[in-house]
Amino acid sequence: MTAPTDIPLPLRNARVHEACGPGAVSFAVVAAARGGDVLWVREAWQTEAINPVGLSAFFDPSKLLLAQTKNQTETLAVAEETLKDGAVPLVIIEISRPLNLREGRRLQLAAQAGKSTGLCLIPEGMGSNAAETRWHCTPVFDSGDSTLMRWKIIKNKSGTLGSWHVRWNATSHRLDVVSPAGERPGSAEASD
Amino acid sequence: MWFPRLASDRVLRRHPIDGPFALTLRQANTEGVHCFNMEAERQGLYRGMSFTDARAFCPNLQSRPADPVGDARFLHVLRRWATRYCPWVGIEGDDGLVLDITGSAHLFGGEPMMLTDMRQRLNRAGLTARIGLGDTRGAAWALARFGEGRAEAGQPHDTLAGLPVAALRLEGKTVIALQRLGLRTIGDLEGAARPPLARRFGPDLLLRLDQALSRQPEQIAPLKERPHYGVRLSLPDPIGLFDDVMAATSRLLDQLCAKLKAQETGARGLCLTLRRVDQEAQTVELRLASPLRDAARILPLFERGVGEIDAGYGIDQMRLEATQVEPLPVHQISHMSSGRADRLNDLISRIGTRIGLENVQRFLPADSHIPERGFIIAAAAYSEPGGPWVALRPRPLRLFPPEPIVGAGPRPPERFRWRRMCLTTARATGPERIAPEWWLPDENWRSGLRDYWHVETRQGRRLWLFYTPQNPGWFVQGEFP
Numbered sequence: 195m196t197a198p199t200d201i202p203l204p205l206r207n208a209r210v211h212e213a214c215g216p217g218a219v220s221f222a223v224v225a226a227a228r229g230g231d232v233l234w235v236r237e238a239w240q241t242e243a244i245n246p247v248g249l250s251a252f253f254d255p256s257k258l259l260l261a262q263t264k265n266q267t268e269t270l271a272v273a274e275e276t277l278k279d280g281a282v283p284l285v286i287i288e289i290s291r292p293l294n295l296r297e298g299r300r301l302q303l304a305a306q307a308g309k310s311t312g313l314c315l316i317p318e319g320m321g322s323n324a325a326e327t328r329w330h331c332t333p334v335f336d337s338g339d340s341t342l343m344r345w346k347i348i349k350n351k352s353g354t355l356g357s358w359h360v361r362w363n364a365t366s367h368r369l370d371v372v373s374p375a376g377e378r379p380g381s382a383e384a385s386d
Numbered sequence: 387m388w389f390p391r392l393a394s395d396r397v398l399r400r401h402p403i404d405g406p407f408a409l410t411l412r413q414a415n416t417e418g419v420h421c422f423n424m425e426a427e428r429q430g431l432y433r434g435m436s437f438t439d440a441r442a443f444c445p446n447l448q449s450r451p452a453d454p455v456g457d458a459r460f461l462h463v464l465r466r467w468a469t470r471y472c473p474w475v476g477i478e479g480d481d482g483l484v485l486d487i488t489g490s491a492h493l494f495g496g497e498p499m500m501l502t503d504m505r506q507r508l509n510r511a512g513l514t515a516r517i518g519l520g521d522t523r524g525a526a527w528a529l530a531r532f533g534e535g536r537a538e539a540g541q542p543h544d545t546l547a548g549l550p551v552a553a554l555r556l557e558g559k560t561v562i563a564l565q566r567l568g569l570r571t572i573g574d575l576e577g578a579a580r581p582p583l584a585r586r587f588g589p590d591l592l593l594r595l596d597q598a599l600s601r602q603p604e605q606i607a608p609l610k611e612r613p614h615y616g617v618r619l620s621l622p623d624p625i626g627l628f629d630d631v632m633a634a635t636s637r638l639l640d641q642l643c644a645k646l647k648a649q650e651t652g653a654r655g656l657c658l659t660l661r662r663v664d665q666e667a668q669t670v671e672l673r674l675a676s677p678l679r680d681a682a683r684i685l686p687l688f689e690r691g692v693g694e695i696d697a698g699y700g701i702d703q704m705r706l707e708a709t710q711v712e713p714l715p716v717h718q719i720s721h722m723s724s725g726r727a728d729r730l731n732d733l734i735s736r737i738g739t740r741i742g743l744e745n746v747q748r749f750l751p752a753d754s755h756i757p758e759r760g761f762i763i764a765a766a767a768y769s770e771p772g773g774p775w776v777a778l779r780p781r782p783l784r785l786f787p788p789e790p791i792v793g794a795g796p797r798p799p800e801r802f803r804w805r806r807m808c809l810t811t812a813r814a815t816g817p818e819r820i821a822p823e824w825w826l827p828d829e830n831w832r833s834g835l836r837d838y839w840h841v842e843t844r845q846g847r848r849l850w851l852f853y854t855p856q857n858p859g860w861f862v863q864g865e866f867p
Contacts (some may be wrong), residue, residue, distance in 0.1 A: 216846070216847060217867070220709075220783060222867035224609050225392070231680075241786055242786045243781060243784065243786070244783070244785075245757070245781060245784060245785045245864065246751075246760075246761045246784055247760045247761060248780075248781040248864075248866070249783065250776075250777050251780070252867075254775070255761075255775055256771035256772060256775075257746070257771075258749060259734070259746060259747070259748055260746070260747040260748065260749070262745045263735055263745070270742055271740055275733075275736060275737060275740070276733060277546050277728070279732075279736070280727035281730050282730070299469075323472040332846050333848055333867070335813075335842055335846050340842055340848060343867075347405075362867065369861040377632045
């Protein structure tokens with residue numbers, strides 16, 4: 195079983211990570227709550243908007259910049275430019291079609307050059323091989339708490355895989371890793 | 387130089403109209419005639435009459451609303467044009483120019499030739515102008531408006547004596563009072579005894595008289611030339627390589643930035659025009675997220691635009707202009723003012739060259755309890771990060787257009803299907819009633835009140851549902867973290 199302290203967070207700097215699943219956006223805002231400016235790159239046609247009022251429970255929305263692009267090519271160009279520049283420590287990229295190896299590698303190189311972190315929000319099953327880690331995030335129902343989530347790391351280039359239950363503490367603005375009650379190793383899927 | 391029909395001439399230059407034409411201006415809640423053309427004057431229109439009267443006088447009158455700001459701008463353009471005759475050009479009222487041509491008349495072959503030249507050029511431009519020339523500013527004013535012509539040097543009295551007293555730049559009241567006294571012309575006034583006049587009308591009348599007859603000096607205040615932020619470079623041989631063009635741009639930028647620095651301003655928009663050997667011109671436009679005058683920071687922003695230029699047979703002339711300029715005072719640099727904001731602005735400019743500066747946005751709080759209107763999205767380059775964000779109740783992280791689900795009754799359904807998922811309600815918190823803002827019509831809120839529920843499903847998803855009691859139906863509008 196994975197111990198709560200093993201969770202590889204914060205995300206490794208100067209690399210590009212991936213998050214998928216229904217809780218990917220929550221994962222992104224928790225990653226952004228670490229501090230510093232955030233650039234959120236998304237395609238303008240997407241109807242699901244980010245709600246800054248909801249965001250304010252995690253971090254100050256005035257630190258968020260939004261780049262609305264026409265298509266994924268522009269999204270990637272903006273992301274690469276920003277990662278290479280390094281003025282913004284975290285770039286969140288919403289991906290709508292799978293990245294090929296070249297695109298993924300270019301993002302990694304840009305992040306390395308600018309020493310900033312990238313986080314791609316991908317539709318399920320569209321991961322790229324170049325990603326440093328890939329997280330699968332799902333919200334979990336819990337009778338006593340309404341922020342419980344399960345974060346599962348399903349790809350890790352420099353570590354092991356694992357699964358954690360986390361909850362967001364809104365008063366202290368930090369992430370609590372909790373051990374799920376009544377769950378044994380291997381029964382992680384039982385709660386579904 | 388007086389332009390009696392400046393406003394209407396300006397409009398007619400662009401859209402020529404045969405027949406009577408007038409510009410209307412709304413003043414004191416009535417539509418009045420502001421300016422009209424010759425045709426309309428012949429029909430008996432006068433300035434300031436109400437527009438309905440004018441229509442009655444002249445049924446086929448065509449009209450258009452006046453634009454006094456545009457007229458003032460046009461007058462400034464004319465002022466700049468008039469500097470071809472002499473460097474001292476000022477503006478007189480809202481439809482006149484005053485030129486001090488002392489010492490420059492001989493360049494045009496004497497005063498009469500100069501006047502002919504002015505008239506010809508203005509005629510060709512389609513402007514009605516009346517030009518008076520005299521020893522003093524007052525005499526020129528009088529001649530331009532009452533009896534066009536030119537006063538011989540040294541004898542202003544002879545020319546002016548026959549003109550009415552209104553030519554002395556007096557108030558209407560004074561003019562009427564003088565006429566009642568029987569002093570109708572300047573000659574009459576000149577012949578009258580001065581002390582009683584001064585006692586009755588104050589010193590202003592005599593001052594104007596003296597100014598017209600060159601007994602009192604009067605200056606012309608030329609308008610200050612606005613600083614011009616444009617530089618150009620002509621090349622002996624055409625260039626076409628990217629590096630060459632960038633090197634030339636760098637030289638232009640250095641000059642421009644020196645100009646900006648001298649004026650303590652910074653460029654917000656730049657336009658680089660590249661003229662090719664075959665007379666084709668191509669432009670690279672650049673908009674910046676903050677005013678800048680640092681050549682080293684602006685130059686890399688041009689790389690993308692210059693890279694896309696088709697040089698053809700080569701470029702032999704380049705022009706760089708700051709199209710938008712903002713004041714940028716010198717700042718004290720301290721250890722506190724890190725370059726963070728600068729770096730961020732540079733980044734916004736750089737992204738803006740690719741996706742458009744208005745597509746880099748930030749959120750600003752707005753005062754509304756309607757969830758979709760609780761924030762404003764503003765272009766990051768033209769706004770400052772805004773103040774406190776307050777969420778009185780938990781709000782979802784994602785909002786989407788309401789998606790209908792099957793459900794009945796005011797309590798959230800036990801089971802429902804949403805996006806092809808079967809979900810079971812485990813806990814529902816609510817309702818929170820939000821009423822539409824009746825003062826702002828909104829299509830989406832036609833269905834009336836909304837009762838919002840925070841529904842946690844057994845499957846994990848935490849959704850924001852609402853029920854519309856006035857128009858029963860259930861919808862999903864957002865998702866919580």
